[in-house]
Amino acid sequence: MSTAQKQTLHSIRKEHVTRLPIRWDELDSNGHVNNKNYQGYLDEARMRAMRDWGFSMEILRKEGFGPVILSISLEFKREISYPEEIRIESELSVSSPTRAVFIQKILRESDSLLCCKAETDWVILDLNSKRPAKFLHAIGLEDSKL
Numbered sequence: 001m002s003t004a005q006k007q008t009l010h011s012i013r014k015e016h017v018t019r020l021p022i023r024w025d026e027l028d029s030n031g032h033v034n035n036k037n038y039q040g041y042l043d044e045a046r047m048r049a050m051r052d053w054g055f056s057m058e059i060l061r062k063e064g065f066g067p068v069i070l071s072i073s074l075e076f077k078r079e080i081s082y083p084e085e086i087r088i089e090s091e092l093s094v095s096s097p098t099r100a101v102f103i104q105k106i107l108r109e110s111d112s113l114l115c116c117k118a119e120t121d122w123v124i125l126d127l128n129s130k131r132p133a134k135f136l137h138a139i140g141l142e143d144s145k146l
Contacts, residue, residue, distance in 0.1 A: 009093040009101060012141065013053050016090040018045035019109065024082050032079035039072070042104055042118050045088035049102075053092070055139040064127050065138045070099070071121045078108070078115045085109040098123055098132035 020041055028034040050056055060066060080086060091103045099121065106116040123132040124139070 009095050011091060011093045012100075012136070013049070013092040016045070016049035016052060018048045018088045018090070020044065020086050020088065022080060022082050022084040022086060027082055032081050035074075035076065038074060038076075038106065038116055038118075041086065041088060041106060042072075042074075042102075042120070045090050045104060046102055046120065049090045049092070053139075060124065060138070061127075063138070065124045065133055066127050067122055068125045068132075069120055069122045073119045075117045076115070077117065078113055080106075080108060080115050086115070087112075094135055095121070097134050097136075100124075100135050 022033060026033050026037045047057065057067075085108075087107045087109050089105045089107070092100060093103065094100045100123070102118075102120040102122070104118045104120070105114055106118070107114055124135055125131070126133040126138075
């Protein structure tokens with residue numbers, strides 16, 4: 001995401017925490033978590049955050065909406081080994097009337113060190129029109145900020 005885009009982010013949900021255990025079968029031959037697993041951790045944390053914030057996949061589908069990821073950026077900082085538990089901190093911001101960004105951090109519980117930073121740029125699609133919906137409306141919030 002560009003610096004200009006970062007300046008226009010409006011945080012709408014903060015401080016969601018998801019804790020997950022690392023499984024032995026998620027390790028690669030170097031003995032640390034294979035990078036392909038990080039996306040699964042982040043996906044799970046996003047789904048839990050959305051549910052806890054009141055707009056789960058089930059609710060979105062029922063209302064005729066579905067999330068579409070536009071881009072994902074991961075920055076790896078430190079390795080994660082087994083046994084370990086991770087903490088994923090998630091924040092949701094809007095960048096335009098139809099776009100949002102999940103900003104997430106993965107930290108090791110054992111020492112609270114940052115292992116990965118991630119940003120996921122996405123929209124909520126109106127499944128009938130196949131066009132991006134007004135984001136805040138689709139998740140049940142007022143559109144007054146933008």
